[in-house]
Amino acid sequence: MINDQIRRPHSHSAALMGSNTKLILALLGLLITTATVATGYTNHTVGGDAGWFFHSKTNTSATNYTSWAANQTFSLGDYLIFRTTTNQTVIQTYNETTYRNCTTDDASDTDTFQYNGGNTDFDQSLTIEVPLTIEGANYYFSDAGDGVQCQRGMAFKILVRHGNGLPPSLNQPPPPPYVEAPSDPAQSPPVTINGESPSLNNKAAVGGANTGVMLCLLLFGVTSSLMTMMW
Incomplete structure (x- = not known):
């Protein structure tokens, strides 16, 4: 009888410890998942190591950009990083017709944008960072050489994809700069975005990281308390 009385509390304690261990493991799993989701924005270097270049001597692009894009997963809040020079341009459009025509001549300033346009110096290194803020089809091309590079x-x-949605820093992007209307009302040129692109350490990633840190600290505190109670 005495042995039975001793074993029963011990058995209850072991069961309690086992239950607490499972709870702690579950919380740790949630902690890892939360940290991953909160910082789940990606910088995609266009073309990988090949960059965004055109070989004028061979009249060919540095790599197959369609194949490169097919092997990537893009979500709202991600960035496209174009490592290039002023010999190429970066045109972003949501208009498939503009994309297929390889020109911005008849493009609308509401769906087509040129990044770092207007630079007249050739062979100048550039890093252009383009945020993904519109869900669905996005098109990119270089219209240099009267569209030959695109062709x-x-x-x-x-x-x-929607992914985690836009981070706060990109949820309400500033309006494009004012562009004076052209003399020909039938044409509306694309907006040219001048100046430096956002830093690679963009606010989207920083905002996501801060959220992840706060959630991690909260879950870590709960886990520590449970471990203290268990021991």
Whole structure:
């Protein structure tokens, strides 16, 4: 009888410890998942190591950008990083017709944008960072050489998923700069975005990281308390 009385509390304690251990493991799993989701924005370097370049001597693009894009997963809040020079341009459009025509001549300033346009110096290194803020089909091309670069492979299409949605820093992007209306009312040129692109350490990633840190600290505190109670 005495042995039975001793075993019963011990058995109850073991069961309690086992239950607490499972709870702690579950919380740790949630902690890891939360940290991953909160910082789940990606910088995609266009073309990988090949970058965004056109070989004028061979009239070919540095790589197959369509194939590169097909192997990526794009979500709202991600960035496209174009490592290039002023010999190429970066055109972003949501208009498939503009994309297929390889020109911005008849493009609307509401759906087509040129990044770092207007630079007249050639062979100047550039890093252009383009945020993905519109879900669905996004098109990119270089219209340099009167569209020849685009026609010879400097073009690709991506499908942007919702993912985690836009981070606060991109949820309400500023309006594009004012562009004076052209003399010909039938044409509306694309907006040219001048100046430096956002930093690679963009606010989207920072905002997501801060949220992840706060959630991690909260879950870590709960886990520590449970471990203290268990021991």
